[in-house]
Amino acid sequence: MVSSSPSRGNCGHGFVRHRICLACKKKPRSVEGRAFDYLFSGLHLSHEAISLTKHLTTLISIYRHKKLYLVLDLDHTLIHSVKVSNLSKAEKCLVKADESGSMNNLGRYKDRLVKLRPFVNEFLEEANKFFNMYVYTKGKYEYAQAIVRMIDPNKVYFGDRVISRQESPHWKTLDLVLADERGILIVDDRLDVWPDHKRNLLQITRYSFFKYDRGNKKAKSSLAEEKKDESIKRGALANLLKFLKEIHNGFFSCGVEEDLDSKDVRSLIKGHFIPKRC
Ligand SMILES: [Zn+2]
Incomplete structure (x- = not known):
């Protein structure tokens, strides 16, 4: 002690x-x-x-608030951002759409255009009822703060629980999350960045809205070029939310306080979860 x-x-x-x-x-x-x-x-x-x-x-969260913990990646999980200079010809019109405010879920951070994943606002509002949430990104501190302010302007969902490259320059680790691992779920599009916590990890389909993605230009047209997007009701975040509620329900279903001491989300996940693309 x-x-x-x-x-x-x-x-x-x-x-x-x-x-x-x-x-x-x-x-x-x-x-x-x-x-x-x-x-x-x-x-x-x-x-x-x-x-x-x-x-x-963890004890206070579980017993008093009936909440588990959820650690969310940012890029390609909740958003996709790209430098304006890397937009394809057909995507350049989105800069004007952002400036005029004619397109939902589009924002700007310095020289980057930021597209929020469909359903992200509804997802956060609902997940907040069941989970204490963290953002954990390999992005820089200033970038992480700015993007989180876009999706959580009043610090309702994440508070100051935003972990960036500044705190975690190498691998991602739950050592930095102040909760017992038995109560934490991670959602990330990448498995390789979490070497030690795969049993807590749910892999989400990579959200890629723009053509330029991780230094590569995809051969096929982007969602932006095709003026399409993931489905709101049947997209990855909507499916994920259903799955998270099932895990939460499974964790608390015993109803007997003594049993909660030994409950573990890792035994409820049973393998990687990949929500279907819309
Ligand atoms: Zn002392």
């Missing part, structure tokens, strides 16, 4: 902010553990404090 009796001089310095221990007010010479700047600037938790916090937040 993390020491809560600094007066005895045995403080574990579990919770440190700007290098000052929040419990004993001393300045530890060295601190093990991880930084959690994405939640509070300068916050650093020891391994023990991380473990304790994950456990407590």
Whole structure:
């Protein structure tokens, strides 16, 4: 356990902010553990404090709010963005559509055009009733913040729970998510970025609206060029939402509090989930 009796001089310095221990007010010479700047600037938790916090937040979330945890990737999961200079000839008209506001779910971040995946607003509103949600992206900090503000302008769904390349420059890991792994579901279009948490992972069909995609120009026409899009009611996010509700239902279906202590979403997933493309 993390020491809560600094007066005895045995403080574990579990919770440190700007290098000052929040419990004993001393300045530890060295601190093990991880930084959690994405939640509070300068916050650093020891391994023990991380473990304790994950456990407590999960208990409160499960028992008090009946909510599990959902970690959502951004690019090609909730949105597709592309540099304006990489738009195809037929897609250039979308710049004007964005400026005039004549097209829904289209936005701009610096030199990029951003297309929200159909159903994303409805998905977030509904998923928020069943899950505490995080965004976890390999994108840069400023980019991640700007895109999240497009889909969650009032911080209703994600709060400050946005993890970007700044906190996580290499692989994606649930070590940075303050919840027990048994209560976390991940949704990502890529499996390879999650080396250690495949059992928590649901793979979603890659959303690719523009022709330019990960440095490649697809041979066939893009959704944008064909003036089409994924179906709202039968697209990947709508199917995903149904599946997430089933898992949530399975987790809480026992109704007996004692059983919730041993419930694990990983035993409910049973293999990768790939929603059908519309
Ligand atoms: Zn201390």
